Amino acid sequence: MPETDNEVYSQKHYTVSKLAALWSVSPDTIRRKCVGEPGVIRLQRPACQGANRRSYVTLRISESAARRIYSKLTSSSEPPLPRPLVAAPFSRRLHPQTNKGVR
Numbered sequence: 001m002p003e004t005d006n007e008v009y010s011q012k013h014y015t016v017s018k019l020a021a022l023w024s025v026s027p028d029t030i031r032r033k034c035v036g037e038p039g040v041i042r043l044q045r046p047a048c049q050g051a052n053r054r055s056y057v058t059l060r061i062s063e064s065a066a067r068r069i070y071s072k073l074t075s076s077s078e079p080p081l082p083r084p085l086v087a088a089p090f091s092r093r094l095h096p097q098t099n100k101g102v103r
Contacts, residue, residue: 008039013060023070031059033072039065 016034020027034040039062047055061069 008062008064011039011063013041013062014066016059016061019061019066019069023073025073029073030061030069033069034059034061034065037061037065037069039068 014022016027016030020030023030041060041062043058043060045056045058047053
C-alpha cells in the first residue's frame with residue numbers, strides 16, 4: 001500500500017548514525033542502502049562558490065523506509081560468500097629521484 005506524503009511526514013525520522021548504531025552496521029552501509037529509497041530525505045548544502053570545497057549531504061530516513069531497508073538487510077536468502085584471501089603484493093619503496101630501492 002503506497003504511503004501518502006502526510007503519513008511519511010508524520011513518521012519519526014532517523015539519522016544515518018542512529019540507524020547504524022541500532023543495527024550494528026557501518027554508516028556507509030546505511031548510506032548505500034538508502035540511495036533511491038522512497039521516504040529518505042536528502043538535504044544538500046552546496047559547495048562555496050570560488051572555493052575548492054565539497055558539498056555536504058544530510059540524510060534523514062523515515063520509519064517506514066527504515067523498516068524496508070532493514071528487511072532487505074536481514075531477508076537475504078543465502079549468506080554472502082566469503083571473500084577469498086589474497087596475499088598482498090610485495091612492494092619496495094623507491095627513491096623518488098633514482099628509482100632504486102630504499103631500505
